[in-house]
Amino acid sequence: MPQATSHPAWAELQVHRDSVGKSFVLKEAFASDPERFSKFTRTFKLPDAVSSCPGDTEILFDYSKNFLTEETLDLLVKLAEQAGVEKKRDAMFAGEKINFTEQRAVYHAALRNVGGWEMKVDGVDVMNTKGGVNEVLEHMRVFSEQVRSGEWKGYTGKKLTTIINIGIGGSDLGPVMVTEALKHYGAKDMTLHFVSNIDGTHIAEALANSDPETTLFLIASKTFTTAETTTNANTAKKWFLEKTDNKGDIAKHFVALSTNEAEVTKFGIDAANMFGFESWVGGRYSVWSAIGLSVALYVGYDNFRKFLAGAHEMDKHFRETPLRENIPVLGGLLSVWYSDFFNAQTHLVAPFDQYLHRFPAYLQQLSMESNGKTITSDGTPAKYTTGPILFGEPCTNAQHSFFQLLHQGTKLIPTDFILAAKSHNPVSNNLHQKMLASNYLAQSEALMVGKTADQVRAEGGVSDDLVPHKVFLGNRPTTSILVGGHIGPAELGALIVYYEHLTFTEGAVWDINSFDQWGVELGKVLAKKILKEIDEEGNGSGHDASTGGLLGAFKKYSNL
Ligand code: F6P
Numbered sequence: 001m002p003q004a005t006s007h008p009a010w011a012e013l014q015v016h017r018d019s020v021g022k023s024f025v026l027k028e029a030f031a032s033d034p035e036r037f038s039k040f041t042r043t044f045k046l047p048d049a050v051s052s053c054p055g056d057t058e059i060l061f062d063y064s065k066n067f068l069t070e071e072t073l074d075l076l077v078k079l080a081e082q083a084g085v086e087k088k089r090d091a092m093f094a095g096e097k098i099n100f101t102e103q104r105a106v107y108h109a110a111l112r113n114v115g116g117w118e119m120k121v122d123g124v125d126v127m128n129t130k131g132g133v134n135e136v137l138e139h140m141r142v143f144s145e146q147v148r149s150g151e152w153k154g155y156t157g158k159k160l161t162t163i164i165n166i167g168i169g170g171s172d173l174g175p176v177m178v179t180e181a182l183k184h185y186g187a188k189d190m191t192l193h194f195v196s197n198i199d200g201t202h203i204a205e206a207l208a209n210s211d212p213e214t215t216l217f218l219i220a221s222k223t224f225t226t227a228e229t230t231t232n233a234n235t236a237k238k239w240f241l242e243k244t245d246n247k248g249d250i251a252k253h254f255v256a257l258s259t260n261e262a263e264v265t266k267f268g269i270d271a272a273n274m275f276g277f278e279s280w281v282g283g284r285y286s287v288w289s290a291i292g293l294s295v296a297l298y299v300g301y302d303n304f305r306k307f308l309a310g311a312h313e314m315d316k317h318f319r320e321t322p323l324r325e326n327i328p329v330l331g332g333l334l335s336v337w338y339s340d341f342f343n344a345q346t347h348l349v350a351p352f353d354q355y356l357h358r359f360p361a362y363l364q365q366l367s368m369e370s371n372g373k374t375i376t377s378d379g380t381p382a383k384y385t386t387g388p389i390l391f392g393e394p395c396t397n398a399q400h401s402f403f404q405l406l407h408q409g410t411k412l413i414p415t416d417f418i419l420a421a422k423s424h425n426p427v428s429n430n431l432h433q434k435m436l437a438s439n440y441l442a443q444s445e446a447l448m449v450g451k452t453a454d455q456v457r458a459e460g461g462v463s464d465d466l467v468p469h470k471v472f473l474g475n476r477p478t479t480s481i482l483v484g485g486h487i488g489p490a491e492l493g494a495l496i497v498y499y500e501h502l503t504f505t506e507g508a509v510w511d512i513n514s515f516d517q518w519g520v521e522l523g524k525v526l527a528k529k530i531l532k533e534i535d536e537e538g539n540g541s542g543h544d545a546s547t548g549g550l551l552g553a554f555k556k557y558s559n560l
Contacts, residue, residue, distance in 0.1 A: 101516045148190075
């Protein structure tokens with residue numbers, strides 16, 4: 001595939017941006033077209049069987065407050081066609097090795113294939129083969145039910161009620177985010193800890209109040225070679241054996257979620273207590289796999305299945321819907337539109353939902369580890385901007401911290417707002433929910449309409465020199481996502497997959513490999529070298545003056 005800039009639609013979009021996009025005024029677009037909301041809103045439906053709230057099965061994606069006309073949409077869709085988005089999507093679902101730098105299929109959709117699609121990699125049916133998706137799911141069902149019911153007991157015969165998941169990156173962010181998001185469905189007698197950081201504080205705090213007799217460790221690592229995870233896991237094992245006077249039974253208290261049986265058994269975990277998956281599951285897409293065991297343990301296997309089912313519905317939509325109606329495709333194309341034609345550097349995701357407080361952190365890995373790339377498929381650097389900086393925080397908190405910059409700063413920050421129409425906690429007769437919703441609606445409106453100097457003056461009581469400080473330029477683009485019911489397992493699954501395929505679409509247009517992550521390697525290698533140097537004499541070798549100087553200072557201050 002050629003560079004994205006070489007597609008004819010790219011040049012057409014540039015002309016269109018200059019003639020329409022740059023002077024586009026959102027509030028005027030609404031004033032001149034009463035149909036704008038319905039024209040640019042897409043509805044995703046979840047079947048009642050999986051929805052958390054039967055009858056409330058829609059999710060609205062309102063793109064109308066974006067710099068979009070019908071012509072913009074036509075041109076963006078044309079760009080997607082010319083970039084081969086559909087072909088690439090179909091290749092992904094066909095199990096082709098689209099992760100071309102690692103010669104791997106990208107097949108996490110198989111993990112949530114509750115719809116019975118035939119899914120094969122190298123001619124092998126990944127669903128039904130030995131050790132395949134269905135067998136692992138069954139293992140997860142049996143194990144999670146045994147632990148939750150107390151049938152699976154610790155070495156002194158007690159029920160396991162503390163789960164410590166040790167993993168990092170995709171082996172942490174997905175499980176943390178999903179268990180937080182689905183807390184409403186979580187087992188009330190279970191305490192969860194997620195240990196990821198190599199900072200000893202993380203494991204120490206998790207172990208501090210844990211009882212070895214009732215603690216289950218999930219060692220979550222695709223490769224089982226990640227330094228943070230193996231170090232934390234070894235510290236946990238040592239703690240467990242010390243606390244139990246070596247009487248503790250590792251087999252009852254440690255399980256592994258991994259693709260690497262050799263390393264798992266070397267660590268001391270029986271292969272029978274390993275939940276496997278395949279190399280075609282990228283770390284940042286692994287919450288659907290055995291890595292999601294903490295989710296199944298916490299919310300129960302039936303809810304985990306609903307989570308997969310909601311995700312599968314979004315896969316189905318992405319796979320089968322024409323580009324112009326395809327919701328994740330539209331999200332991805334809008335991102336390209338802002339990144340490459342308006343020089344937007346960021347993408348803000350702000351959920352109006354406390355349960356989704358780790359959702360932006362999860363999306364950071366999904367988006368930035370996938371599309372933080374410069375090199376295109378033919379090995380040449382992209383002539384355009386790729387992955388945006390994704391950031392976010394839940395609202396309304398974020399409104400009281402960084403929203404100032406959104407409203408009056410100099411940067412264009414395309415923003416997604418997410419709200420569930422129904423709250424799991426309708427406290428004070430839904431007063432909180434109504435206030436939350438009013439803020440959700442007010443923010444996108446305020447960002448769009450702004451406030452002119454005349455309006456400021458008309459409000460009175462403002463001196464002339466203060467007027468410019470109180471002006472809001474407005475015309476800030478936003479996408480509003482409104483879940484028609486509660487955010488339950490299926491709705492969450494669908495929302496995550498929306499962002500997965502949005503990210504896929506961006507990468508497909510930019511002609512980069514969204515599925516490797518070579519960029520994280522260099523720092524890991526240098527850290528290994530410096531770890532040795534901390535124990536050696538001197539300030540290490542081959543470092544620049546700053547790194548060498550800091551190493552020396554660290555050794556002096558820490559006395560290590
Ligand atoms: O270093 C980045 C990374 O490889 C991520 O892609 C991955 O999610 C994380 O590390 C953890 O990897 P693993 O599951 O193999 O321990």
